[in-house]
Amino acid sequence: MRRPGGEPRVEVAAEAPWVRRLAILLAVLVLGLLLLLPLLAVATEALRRGWTPVVAAITDPDALAAIRLTLLIAAISVPVNTLGGLAAAWCIAKFDFPGRALLLALIELPFSVSPVISGLVWVLLFGAQGWLGPWLQERDIQIVFALPGLVLATIFVTFPFVARTLVPLMQEQGRSAEEAAATLGASGWQTFRRVTLPDIRWALLSGVLLCNARAMGEFGAVSVVSGHIRGETNTMPLHIEILYNEYQFVGAFAVAGLLALLALVTLAAKALLERSGDLARLRRPPA
């Protein structure tokens, strides 16, 4: 996701002003209708009775436990997928080997797997009726219906984000810079840190942030492995479902609003980073 900055040049090949205005209007209208309106609906429902019940819903001990759990899960899954994504992007983009396309396809696979399945596979594997279930039970190790299961399901769902953002960019950048550095005697780690990382850091961050946003918001997969114990294995999205099912609509939409807010902060951070990325690129002398 490279973003050359600067103002667009004045073009011979440009649309008539009315086409331009119409296109902008249409885009704003359609995106607003499709994307912004649901968010507005959440906010309206949450604030239906003012701020007091919103604050009460968010500071409820069970809600706080859900917030903590969600943040913890994201704090574990995002680094794992960042590390894996970096490794995958490095070997796919910088080396030729047979099966590269297959590897990339397999990395993208979790995108097309239904969230229900993403949760189910862990139950099939670690559940009491699953392959490793009896072995785990003998040792009193709980994976599904506890934190590890939630983390594994989240990692599965957010698996491709970092790799997917990095691979096309690193492929496009080629490997000549790294090869030059390596020929000059830089170690692998040095090459990576001094040559590769500066070029990919904005894409990396944007991938990480998307991964994080999705990790916090995942519902289907964690719902299968959670066990739904109040204050213990309920993440924020699950807590929202519980509140909703208890007819506490204001509370449900309040926590939903908070979660959406966390996601929006993430997205804003991404936009800001990309902007400073543009500036940094402008300051750098052209290669």
Place this chain on the structure above:
Amino acid sequence: MRGGGASGLRRRVLPGFGLSLGLTLAWLSTIVLIPLLALVLRPLELGPAGIWASLAEPRVWAALRLSFLAALAAAALNLPIGLLAAWVLVRYRFPGRRLLDGMVDLPFALPTAVAGLALTALYAPNGWLGAPLAALGVKVAYTPLGVMLAMAFVGLPFVVRTVEPVLRDLPREAEEAAATLGAGRGQTFRRVILPALAPALLAGFTMAAARAIGEYGSVIFIAGNMPMVSEIAPLLIVVRLEQFDYAGAAAVGLAMLFLSFLLLLVLNLASRFWRPA
């Protein structure tokens, strides 16, 4: 891994191949491959005939058909919207552009269940948008149309985010040349720009469709879940799990996985033929 790789590809200057490939494979197998293997092997206990019997029900077919057709329709709907959004975001500067840009990622970030609840509240016959639509005789919530709408919501960012970088890197020279040669703007768009964007559009379409096929959280609230009409395939998995039919649930999951993989394969092959020389 490292020894074999190094001897096979002698000319490699860069270090870290063994390490990064090893890490990738470890990451991929623990998180994705081994669990999916569990999914693939579970229905096998039914035997091939059992798997077929468990899938060859009209209700299963109807659910799979709905999931795939609605996903394809949603992805198709996302093409013009996504192209328009990407175009406006890349080519024009206007107040609020950054805001619009951030909004595009919203479906990635908004929890699917929240999206589902919000969409249902909006499009239910007594909702903000559902009421005027109902007056026009259009029912969205609790119909396949609602399923498609929710799927379009989750898939839109994929189209915008794949088209955007390609559009940004598109050399302007070709457009300028076309303009100098007397082509109208519309002609240039159709003949020069669209073909160049086609592979990216197809890639975005593929990802949006792939994501939509499996979507559960945001669809389930708005779907209505009527067997044969608005029941999606992931719900069928849940239904079978409720009956303690693990193998049957895994069989539906496997069928979905297989069909999505097939779809991805076809679309990827299509994009290879499409690529401009």
Place this chain on the structure above:
Amino acid sequence: MQGFPVSRRSVAGAGLVLGTALAGGARAQGATQLLNVSYDPTREFYRAYNALFVEDWKRRTGQTIRASTSHGGSGRQARSVIDGLQADVVTLALAYDIDAIAERGLIDANWQSRLPQNSAPYTSTIVFLVRKGNPKGLRDWGDLAKPGVAVITPNPKTSGGARWNYLAGWAWAQRQPGGSPQAAETYIAALFRNVPVLDTGARGSTTTFVQRGQGDVLLAWENEAHLAFAEFGRGQFDIVYPGFSILAEPPVAVVDRNVDRRGTRAAAEAFLKGLYEPEAQSLAAQHFYRPRDPAALAAAGDRFPQLEMITIDDPLFGGWRKAQADHFEDGGLFDRLYRPGR
């Protein structure tokens, strides 16, 4: 590039965190904790009863105990227990779901005879929630199958409550003059033709009916109908008691294998026995569950109108196992309703 987030140390730290998280998965064993895995509509009742029990247990044994609950669709909850959720007690919507757990050896096969009254300390039934003034004039089951009536019920394949709804209607049709299995099938087919939305759970259906304004009548648990009535303003809905319904007996059981391993049997058994005590019985009545205790029932006054109720063990159904196989299994009667060409 100093200070970039991905440093050697943070990578190692992340690995460590993951390692500890995966290794330390076992539930913390501190103060005794009792996990009750229940179904959707009991949320409010068990919140109140948990508090009652914790206090009572402290008074009797001096021990501090934590009682937590997990709620969800009855079938899903049973499956979670089968898959390893460490439930000490289960309080579900149908005996069938507890039987399923027992089949996997987690609960003794004779569980239903271990506590009085089929191990069901409270009962409920299925009633109609209609729009204010009952504009469509829906009085009994026959009215629901008339053309132009929209009926909201959850999906019997995923919701325990919906199975009671379905079976009540089926039994009603059989009991009509000239009733037969064929007539019942025709009736059920007509009834489900009137259903525009099948939510996955009872709470989802209530929301669809109440919040989204769908349908003319909601088939609901008696306690759900009263709760919705109380929560959403009395001016909007009426509760209609049909002349005939089904006696829903939501059963409870101790999960033997889990309590023996965790050493919580005494507390778990006390938790369930306590449900039959007068205090809990009147608490159940307050939450619109029909108490078994005659005194509590009398004290509830006209809260629970008398009506003719059939039980699941009636020869018409032949118990849960048979009813489940006849009606709700894949290829059962309910699936046949939705076969194309019908």
